[in-house]
Amino acid sequence: MTEDRIKEVVLTILRRIAPEADPTTLGPDDNIRRTLDIDSFDALNFFIRLDEELGVSVPESDYGQLHTLAEIVRYLAARVQ
Amino acid sequence: MPSLGADMQEGTLVEWLVKPGDRVKRRDVVAVVETDKAAIEIEVYEDGVVERLVVEPGQKVPVGTVLAIIRSDGEAGAGQKKEAAAGEVAAPAPGRSKAEAVTPPPGHEPAAPAPVAPAAAGRIKASPYARRLAAERGLALERLQGTGPGGVIRAADVAGGVAPEVPSAVPQQPSAAVADQGPATVTPPAAETPPAAEMPPTRDFQAGMRRAIAAAMARSNREIPHYYLGLRIDMSRTLRRLEAENLKRPIRERILPVVPLIKAVALALGEVPELNGYWLEDRLQPQEAINIGFAIALRQGGLLTPALLNADLQTLDELMAALRDLITRTRSGGLRSSELTEATVTVTSLGDLGVETVYGVIYPPQVALIGFGRTMEQPWAENGMLAVRPVLTATLAADHRATDGHRGAQFLDALNRYLQEPEKL
Numbered sequence: 001m002t003e004d005r006i007k008e009v010v011l012t013i014l015r016r017i018a019p020e021a022d023p024t025t026l027g028p029d030d031n032i033r034r035t036l037d038i039d040s041f042d043a044l045n046f047f048i049r050l051d052e053e054l055g056v057s058v059p060e061s062d063y064g065q066l067h068t069l070a071e072i073v074r075y076l077a078a079r080v081q
Numbered sequence: 082m083p084s085l086g087a088d089m090q091e092g093t094l095v096e097w098l099v100k101p102g103d104r105v106k107r108r109d110v111v112a113v114v115e116t117d118k119a120a121i122e123i124e125v126y127e128d129g130v131v132e133r134l135v136v137e138p139g140q141k142v143p144v145g146t147v148l149a150i151i152r153s154d155g156e157a158g159a160g161q162k163k164e165a166a167a168g169e170v171a172a173p174a175p176g177r178s179k180a181e182a183v184t185p186p187p188g189h190e191p192a193a194p195a196p197v198a199p200a201a202a203g204r205i206k207a208s209p210y211a212r213r214l215a216a217e218r219g220l221a222l223e224r225l226q227g228t229g230p231g232g233v234i235r236a237a238d239v240a241g242g243v244a245p246e247v248p249s250a251v252p253q254q255p256s257a258a259v260a261d262q263g264p265a266t267v268t269p270p271a272a273e274t275p276p277a278a279e280m281p282p283t284r285d286f287q288a289g290m291r292r293a294i295a296a297a298m299a300r301s302n303r304e305i306p307h308y309y310l311g312l313r314i315d316m317s318r319t320l321r322r323l324e325a326e327n328l329k330r331p332i333r334e335r336i337l338p339v340v341p342l343i344k345a346v347a348l349a350l351g352e353v354p355e356l357n358g359y360w361l362e363d364r365l366q367p368q369e370a371i372n373i374g375f376a377i378a379l380r381q382g383g384l385l386t387p388a389l390l391n392a393d394l395q396t397l398d399e400l401m402a403a404l405r406d407l408i409t410r411t412r413s414g415g416l417r418s419s420e421l422t423e424a425t426v427t428v429t430s431l432g433d434l435g436v437e438t439v440y441g442v443i444y445p446p447q448v449a450l451i452g453f454g455r456t457m458e459q460p461w462a463e464n465g466m467l468a469v470r471p472v473l474t475a476t477l478a479a480d481h482r483a484t485d486g487h488r489g490a491q492f493l494d495a496l497n498r499y500l501q502e503p504e505k506l
Contacts, residue, residue: 020380037380039433040337041408048333060327060335 001080006054007073013049017042028070054080082114082136082146085121085421087445088297092116093141094148095236103131105151110417112148113236117289118385120211120236120414121421129153214239214414236414290383301445305360306481309440312493315463316456316471319345319503336401338456339430342473344400344506346428346451347371347393349495355484356449356477356492357425365448365483374424374444375404377411385411386444388424397506432456432473441478448480449489451496 014023014036021036032038038046043063051057056079058066066072082092095113105111110122111131129151136148211234215222220239227234319341327335350357350371358367371393374386387410389395389403410416427444432455439452454474461470475496479489499505 018380033433039378040339041405044332044335044337051332057332060324 001054001077003073003077006076006080007069009053010050010069010072010076013046013053016049017045026069029068031067032069032072033067050076056080082142082144082148083123083418083422084144085114085116085418086293086297087300088118088293089116089144090293090296091141091143092121094136094138095120096138097134097149099131099134099149101131101133105129105131108419114418115236117293118383119411119416122415122417123148124418125151127151127153211236211239211414287382290379294383297444298442301442305443305445305448307443307478308481308486308489309476309478310486310489310493311438311474311476312497313459314473314475314497314500315461316473316500319500319506320456320471322503334398336397337404339453340397340401340404341500341503341506342430342453343373343375343389343392343404343428344395344397345496345499346426347373348499348506349492350426351393352495353488353492355488356479358448358483359425359446360448360480360483361446368425370423370425372423372425374427374447375407376427376429377408379412385416385421386424386427386429387411387416387420390420390423426451428453438474439476441476443478443480448483449492450478452476452478 011023011026014021014026014032018036018038023036026032026035033043047058047063054076056076058075062075066075082094085092092114093116095115097112099105099109099111105125106128107126108124111125112123114121114123132150132152134149136142136146142148211222211225214220214236215225215234218239222234225234225238228238320338323336323338323341354367355365357371358365360366370391372388372390373392374388376384376386378384387407389400389407392400395403407416407420424444424447426447427441427450429439429441429450430453431439432453435455437454437457439454441450441452443450452475454476456471456473458469459472461468461472475493477489477493
């Protein structure tokens with residue numbers, strides 16, 4: 001799966017989680033939580049959806065290294081089948 | 082029109098879910114009402130038969146207005162049981178047939194595809210509940226005409242309960258203006274751009290939300306002599322247990338750290354019941370059920386504090402499921418009236434953004450609010466040893482009319498004790 005495709009999936013999930021925000025304005029290095037005003041409940045839903053859509057189960061201990069779109073896409077690209 | 086909290090003065094009936102002749106049972110949802118803060122499903126409190134619907138969809142009426150008349154089973158038609166007491170019958174219904182009050186059959190939706198509500202850069206202004214209703218009914222928001230301020234689509238527009246004409250105050254955007262707007266952050270050239278129409282709905286929703294919060298919080302500060310207590314709590318035992326538990330679980334069954342906090346609050350309130358209840362009629366009225374109102378921020382601004390009912394009796398898994406359900410419905414619409422009126426205490430957790438200490442304002446007529454900041458690694462001295470521990474500051478804001486600092490201290494001590502023995506949670 002290409003990074004572009006992964007990014008598309010991530011943005012689709014974000015759009016569903018935060019319909020009032022606008023993920024298309026998100027820069028690759030913006031802090032997603034801060035920019036889209038995502039709380040820990042939204043974040044958990046985000047990881048649940050990632051697991052459903054891409055089959056990547058992110059352990060809690062990795063949450064800390066996933067703040068930006070670029071970091072998330074890189075992380076997923078290394079793990080998606 | 083029931084009062085759904087100290088912050089509510091009026092509400093708009095969006096939709097009836099029953100019709101005259103229907104039999105209803107206690108806790109059945111009979112209508113949807115939109116307040117300044119949210120669309121709420123209204124439950125009835127008695128068994129009976131719907132005799133008459135008094136208020137029509139689309140009407141905004143003050144709290145206390147009779148919405149419908151329900152005949153109790155014992156009353157044999159003579160006596161009339163009013164769903165919402167007080168106040169005389171609402172203003173006469175506007176000249177529209179009652180048939181419209183009933184949910185329109187599928188396909189009845191405003192079929193006028195002509196002047197589509199224009200949305201800049203694909204963003205359509207709609208209330209959260211309207212979004213959910215539209216999704217449930219398979220309606221595209223683009224095809225609906227918003228009658229809210231600035232053309233915002235309200236639940237009533239989706240339900241078909243509001244007259245289709247657009248208030249003249251709302252300028253319809255010429256379709257040319259829709260063409261190819263960039264993302265919202267791009268500053269568009271002045272003249273023919275939508276922002277003028279984009280701004281009012283946001284401001285208006287926030288204005289309503291702010292008004293509601295202002296009413297409740299001003300009353301709180303005016304009437305309630307608050308006292309505040311804080312305690313730093315070592316969270317290592319609770320967090321270690323939670324992490325080990327979550328590691329064993331698939332993502333969708335993981336428990337958020339706020340869940341054991343809520344449970345610990347509920348158990349500690351069991352030991353200090355004076356903090357769980359209401360100050361009404363010049364006296365403290367402790368409540369037996371421990372229903373924790375949990376402050377949930379809305380992304381468009383403002384907050385709601387729906388209740389996790391009987392939190393002390395639930396396992397962490399049940400509480401997590403209940404919290405998930407509550408947050409989801411708070412943000413998409415579909416809260417029930419009981420959830421907004423039965424909270425006996427409030428918990429607010431502001432740790433997500435790094436806040437260390439919360440100094441809460443009590444939601445009247447409740448008598449206490451428990452605030453949690455962020456759990457942070459901090460130096461911690463214990464038994465003559467210095468270590469680094471995850472530390473959380475818990476605060477209690479309490480009503481000094483109802484309790485004194487000593488009781489409050491007992492509560493925080495009990496809270497700390499439960500968090501040091503997470504196997505009891």
